[in-house]
Amino acid sequence: MNAPINTLGRLLRSPAGVAGLALLALLALAALSAPFLFPGDPLAIAGAPLTPPFTDPAFPLGTDRLGRNVLAGLFHGAQASLAVGLAAAAVSIIAGALVGTIAGFAGGLVDEALMRVVDAFQTVPGFLLALAFVSVAGASLPVVILAIALGAWTGPARLARAEVLSIRERDYVAAARVIGMHPAEIALREVLPNALPPVLALAAVIVGNAVLIESALSFLGLGDPNIVTWGSMIAEGRNVLRSAPFLSIVPGIGLVVTVLGVYLLAEGLSDALASRKARP
């Protein structure tokens, strides 16, 4: 089973995939190094308020309205954004893949019921769903992650079901049935792993969306106010947009780079997977 290695190899041969991987690696590095480079609370008041960027060596990107270090916020914000993005993607992929596999494998009434639930979730825009959920449940990091996953799990569910529908007719599944494996075991051990790769390709898109939704929530004041996120930095900066635009631009660039990286990686991944399928 060297399919994953082959996929990785193909990914590394596609320029988009390499660029995406590089950008994301950079972000991951920033996120991981944040606690070492900028120990302590990035929301702490560190210096004179509204120091412009590139004027004080202690604050290379300046300070905000209350005198908080923008560079520290940027690094810690990368942590929050990536954490939210990855966690939301993980939750929605796991939930979606499970629901999709069960629906596809069981068929019949169970399939109908589950798919109608998926339809119900899909009719409501993901952002609205997240907005409503956070305003009811209160703003904290786990709630925000769940809220985003709530709108994102339907994509993986549909894709997983479609894959499962084709896989369950394969010979090895029939063989598993014949040797008397429990249906749940077949579904989870034989079908699901093979249905997963295309679903995983969706993960990159979900991460990108999750980062954007989290920022939008923070921008509207519905993020966790006790951690620094790029969205909340932009919202803060918006008050002084005319006099200190860098406060909004700096985290905005962070967002652009993240989402760009994620989409490039997704592009590369889907190319790599497509060429794997194309081969007999």
Added chain:
Amino acid sequence: MNTISLSRRTLIRGSALLLVSTALPPVAFGQSGSRLIVAADSEPRNLNPAIVASNGVFFIASKVIEPLAEASFDGEGGLAPRLAIAWEGSDDGLSATFRLREGVKWHDGQPFTSADVAFSALQVWKPLQNLGRLVFANLEAVDTPDDHTAVFRFAKPTPFQLIRNALPVVSSVVAKHIFEGEADIAASEANNRLVGTGPFRFAEHRPGEYYRLERNPDYWGEGEPKLDEIIFRVLPDRAAAAGALEAGEIQLAAFSQVPLTDLDRISKVPGIEVYSKGYEALTYQLGVEINHRRAELANVKVRQAIAHAIDRDFVVRTIFLGYAETATGIVPKNAPEFYNGDVRAYPFDVDKANALLDEAGYPRKDGGTRFRLRLLPAPYFTETRQFGDYLRQALAAVGIDATVVNNDAAAHQKAVYTDHEFDLAVAPTVFRGDPAISTTILVRSGTPAGVPFSNQGGYENADIDALIDKAGETVDTTARTELYKQLQVLVAQDLPIINVADWGFITVASSQVKNVSNNPRWAVSNWADTELES
């Protein structure tokens, strides 16, 4: 060929012009010389100032419905006559006599008489109005010996000092013939189709767009009003007001609709003036409300430590950009009649705060944290939210780990004032000219749950309660003032609430607008003398 293409071009040009003209607001076609366009940030559900005595309502309604007297910089006792021309309280505090202005007409042509005042006081201010309920709690009857005299009779002595100080806020007179016979005055349709005696008539309201007020030609003030029309354009986005002013779409933005951070820039724009005067009688106070049900916060040393941990100068300088004053207690400095600065002070001192917390029996544990708190900043102002962020950091410096909980307005009110689900809250309370109107309620015990901006922290202090009750029935002005000065000493000692800063708002107007900010409640006064120079 050439001529055809030319005519086509002209046609396109002509139609483009037509298109542009439809996009222009109708406003642009009037005589802009006498039409004042003002930014409004809210559309109150009930626009009747006799029922809802709040600044959002007054901002629009005070031009239509007038009080008995208005606050004034140079008038006697800080008041200028409006519908009343003279007032006097009896020595026993059981009656107050008002001589009313003659020759005043309601906007529908009916004469204004003492019957309107009696009706407003007994049917509206006392039973329905948020502040009148307190001020007129003991009002029993209003005698009307003639059409231009109203005598208020009280069941218990009511200090005339309080009535006088409250007049601009609580005494908006509504017409008896409009509301008489209504089963439920608070829900009446007439509350949003105002009929008053003021310099402007209520013309129309387009929800989400604008309010239009037009000149009252029969106004009692000679040569007033100076404007033909006032348009309140609804601009809920605060950031939009500055742009609209610069573009000349509006001529005035009050109540700091232009964010403080934009003032420095906009004050340099030619043709635009920034006024920080005109809000002296409606001082907002930035305070930290405390839930005394928490064992840690019930300890006065902890409260004093928190007071020492807050750098008031930093707050004034950074959050309010200098447009505020540091506070020493529950009465602001710009209420000189009552202010007492000779109270225990809490200068910024982190070491002292740490020492007090150690003394109180809450040492730093392993992580350097003494205990955890929930901190709920009120969402109404950018400044209250920012102060919440600052306070969290200030508390962290003394080892108190505060978790900020952000709520919308409705959820915040419920959490703090009804459910008491908070440890510390940041509140923008208002001082309204007399401590008995909306200030003593912040520290006196016994207010039922659900009353916003009252003592909902479970604070009880028999001495403070007794002092407030005594002041409530002291008729002699000097003695009553002295009691409130003592109250400030007690409050500063025991800190049921921690006051940080007092701030007024900023008005930004085109320099064409004249007579701006010429009284201490200017934004919510009648604007009869406001002029627009072309």
